[in-house]
Amino acid sequence: MSKNKPQNPACADKLKTLADSTRLAVLEILMEGPKHVTDLNTVLGLDQSLLSHHLKVLRDAGLVKAVRDGKAVLYSLAPGVDLSQTGKSINLGCCQLNFD
Amino acid sequence: MSKNKPQNPACADKLKTLADSTRLAVLEILMEGPKHVTDLNTVLGLDQSLLSHHLKVLRDAGLVKAVRDGKAVLYSLAPGVDLSQTGKSINLGCCQLNFD
DNA sequence: TTTTGATATCAATAATATTTCATATGAAAA
């Protein structure tokens, strides 16, 4: 027998985006409000390129949005995702996560 | 520069366990109540060995528990994890997920 | 006490994701 990969791949994929300590840290920081990449990296202390790659993963997943601000770029949680008025939580559409 | 892998690896690792469509499906089924492996696989339709591997990942993460029942094995959500009275949700310790 | 049914494990391979390194781009400052 063999008929693999079943249901709900969409939700699993979204969770995959969160399932990385760097990206999770980025999201937790952004739950406090928008931040420039430099500020993110002050706390994360990563190789510049690596952080940039992770930010791309988050952008591609629609979890964050980026707007240019002078020579910097300002990141924030994407609109539908941000549930920070309801405590530290994130809406993935298929499910929501609460960190409290 | 290079001083990678920062904070919260524990939570990221738990999310990693969920971030797979098969395992997510297993958990969603178990939110309805305990099931034998055979019953899980009636709905999942996987290679026996593959399902067994995924169940091991879930066991190792402490998300499910398994008890032998005759020649079968009965799986259920691990005690602290099961929040199914509060709706379809799961407690990972570091955060909780709600699927509603 | 062998066979069968249900599940688990192990070793190998395949598929994916992360990290690094070098280089590119856009915007302001000199």
Next chain:
DNA sequence: TTTTCATATGAAATATTATTGATATCAAAA
């Protein structure tokens, strides 16, 4: 307009994870 600062991107190297296939285990039934 060149240099510098902040960030992004592409390609290659690593690392991690998932899948397959063969075999082992454990319990009940024959």
